[in-house]
Amino acid sequence: MRIEHVSFLLPDFIRGSLGRDDTARVETHLRVCTVCRSELEELSNAFGSIADHSTGDVPKGYFPSILPRIRERLDRRRSTPWIQHPLVSRIVLPLGAAIIVAALVWQIPVYRPSAGNQYQLSAVVDSATPEEMAEIMQANVSNHDLNSFNNAIMSGVLADERFVNSELVREALASEPTSPFNVYADVSSQQFLDDLHESDVDDVLQKLGTMGAL
Amino acid sequence: MSDRSDEELVRLFQHGSESAFNELVLRYQEKIYWVARRFSKSHDNADDITQEVFCKMYESLKDFRGDSSLYTWLYRIAVNVSLNFLRRQKVREFLRIDEMFEIESPEGESPDVVFEKNEQQSLIEQAVATLPEKQKTVFVMRYYEEMSYEEIAAILKTSVGGLKANYFHATRKIGEYIRRAHRTR
Incomplete structure (x- = not known):
């Protein structure tokens, strides 16, 4: 048989605030x-x-001081009634x-899909061999239709240490001493890419794609 | 203090008597303070809550229709204000705003003074403060205010059944807290 415990009635049983029927039930x-x-023993001790621990004291002369401070608070509220308005406090604020x-x-810089192109461009830089990148550069050097900004981008890509130090790149740069590429030769490709505007990166990617580099 | 009834004072206030409001504050300030104190574990918090309760009373008393006694109505405000205060305090503790911005306590007290104040809190206040909100509320209303479960249920808008369980668990936890505190001292 399932025993129905009376735990939840015990606090009131101990304090004598239980009805007669419930008291009899608990006693039985x-x-x-x-x-x-x-449980009864534990609760009685509790x-x-x-009872042995009264709540803390109240500072002397406290109660007479309440009313004037309530009045002050009410006055302050009256002077800024708009902020107390439920519409302001619950919705507007x-x-x-x-x-x-x-x-x-x-404002916090987070990865957004449109920023992915820069990562793609970095991936191209990382995965292409020096020869492949040098070919792209040479193609750009000879292609006068490319605007100077894109040339700069390409030089940024090629400024990667691996490519700058490669023989093919040195040759390519030597063939165009006045090329804007040389201006960017000491800029790391990653830094350059980070500074680019999204649309410029898109533009370069498109061109790289056309050249079969992607 | 006059021996005018609550109903009479309310009616006078509703007709513009500010002194009627003053009289109601003086009549109930101590009771409301102790409700707030039992919820909020410190004198400063209780003081803030008490003032807020009477400000709310001032703002709403014109709409009081007398469906319940004035004290029951006021008590309900006190419980709500206290619980809101505790919730805000919990959020503040979670965000640790004071710590992040190194803001001084409202009274400009140093950390030492605040620590000393915490030490001065009675053991029972500390124990009650550790209870979950519902248990705390039921314990304060049942133990200190000696309210019936039906009254508590009406104020908290809940069923009577769960209240008995809350009271039981709250009592046990407080007893256990005090015992542990004595063992470690």
């Missing part, structure tokens, strides 16, 4: 249930401890805070 149960008897947080979050 306690005669046969050791679990509830030990109430004893609670939280909404304003949300907008500020959103604006701040928007």
Whole structure:
């Protein structure tokens, strides 16, 4: 048979605030249930401890000081009634805070899909052999249709240490001493890529794709 | 203090008598303070809550229709303000705003003074403060205010059944907290 314990009635039983029927029920149960008897003992000790510890003191002269301060607080509220308005405190202020947080979050640099092109371009740099990149560069040197900005981008790509030190690149650069590539020869490709505008990166990628480098 | 009834004072206030409001504050300030104190574990917090409760009373008393006694109505405000205070405090503790921005306590007290104040909190206040919100609320209302479960259920908008369990667990936890504290001292 399932025993229905009376634990939840015990606090009121101890404090004498239980109805007559429930009191009788608890007393009957306690005669046969050791679990509830030990619970009763534990709770009685708990109430004893609670009774032994009164709540803290109140500073002397505190209560007479309440009313004037309530009055002051009410006066302050009257002087700024708009902020107390439920529409302001529940909608306008939280909404304003949300907008500020959103604006701040928007400023944090995070990876966005459109930024992926830079990673793709880096991947091209990393995966291409010096010979392949030198070919691309030479093709660009001879292609006067490319605008100077794209030339600069290409030189940035080629400024990667591996390519600058490669014989083919040195030859290519030597063939065009006035090339804008030389200006960027000491700029690392990664730094250069990081500084590029999205649309420029897209443009270069497209050109690299056309050249079969991608 | 006059021996005018609550109903009479409310009616006078609703007709513009500021002194009626003052009289109601003086009548109930101590009771409300102790409700707040038991919820909020410190005098400063209780003081803040008490002022807020009476400000809310001032702002809402014109709409009071007398469906319940004034004290029950006021008590409900006190519980709500106390619980809101505790929730805000919990969020503040979570964000650790004071620590991040090294803001001084509202009274400009040094950390030493704040620490000393915490030390002065009674053991029972510390124990009650460790309880989950629901258990804390039920314990304060049942143990200190000696409210019936039906009254508590009406204020908290909950069923009576769960309240008994909350009271039981709260009592056990407080007893255990005090015992442990004595063992470690």
